Amino acid sequence: MTKLRLFLPLAGLYLSLSAWCQAPPQSAPRASQPVPSSFVEVEGSKLYYEECGTGPEAVVLIHDGIAHSAVWDDVWPVFCKRFHTIRYDRRGYGRSPAATAWYTETEDLAALLRHQKVSHAILVGSSHGGELSIDFTLQYPHLVRQLVLVGAVVSGFPYTDHFLNRGIRNSQPFEKGDVASGLSNWAKDKYLLASGHDGAKKRLLDLLTANPQDMKHADYALPTQLALPRLREIRIPTLILVGDADIPDVHAHAGAIEAGIPGSKRVIIPETGHLMYLEKPEEFSRAVITFIDSNGP
Helix, strand or coil: CCCCHHHCCCCCCECCCHHHHHCCCCCCCCCCCCCCEEEEEECCEEEEEEEECCCCCEEEEECCCCCCHHHHCCCHHHHHHHCEEEEECCCCCCCCCCCCCCECHHHHHHHHHHHCCCCCEEEEEECHHHHHHHHHHHHCHHHEEEEEEECCCCCCCCCCHHHHHHHHHHHHHHHCCCHHHHHHHHHCCCCCCCCCCHHHHHHHHHHHHHCCHHHHCCCCECCCCCCHHHHHHCCCCEEEEEECCCCHHHHHHHHHHHHHCCCCEEEEECCCCCCHHHHCHHHHHHHHHHHHHHCCC
C-alpha cells in the first residue's frame, strides 16, 4: 500500500470572519433527482465525475487523500445553486479505478477540464487536493481564476516525525489485514475531525467502510516540481482555510503557503479539524462563496 501519500493528503493577513459570519447561510436540501455523472477518459484509465449548476463561474471541488468526492455532499447543493460545479474521484478513490501505471495528477485534472470545456475554473482543494490545486495552478496558470485551499499542504515543505508517525500508527492495521480497525483509526483521528462532531465521525466511517479502496489503493502518481519555492508565481486571489484542531504540520504548511502566495488570505475556522466541510458545512460554504464573490470578475 503506497500510502505515505495518504497524509501527504494531510501532509500575516487574516481574512475577517465577520463578513461571512454575519451573512445568512445559503442552504439547500440535497437534490432529489440523480446528479449528472459520467467518466472521462484519461491516459491509461478513466475518472468518475459529477456536475451540477449552470452559473457563469466553474468551481471544481477536489477531495482530500482520505475519502472520495462524496465528502462534499453537505456543501454540494449550495455550490450547485451558485456555480457550474464539478467534483471527481481521483484515481483509486470512489468509482475511479486505481492506477496501474505511472501518471500525472495535474494532467488528469487538465483532461477533465478539457472534456467539460471549462476555460477558467475556481479550484477548491482539500488537503492533498489543495496540493494538487497549487501544482495545477503553477502548471496551467491561464486555467485558474481563484484558489481555495482547505487544510492544504505544499510540496517542498517538510513534515515532522509526529505527523509521519501518526500516519503510520493509524494505518498499521491495514498491514495485518484488519481493514475495519484501520478505517476506524482514521475516522476517529482527532486531527481529521474535532471533538464534539460525532455525527461527522460516523459519516466518515460509513463512507470509508463502503469504499475501503479509498484508503487501501496503490498509487503511481509521478512527483511534480517542488511548489514551495514557486509559490510567488501564483498571482490570483487565494483563500487558505485551516481548522483550529488540525495537526500542527498543516498549520505550518498554511503559514508557508500564505507567506509564499502574494496577497493570499488565511482563516482559522474554530472547532473544526482537517475535514471542516463535514463538521460545519454551512460555515464552510459561506466562507468560500463570500470569498469567491468578493473576488469575482
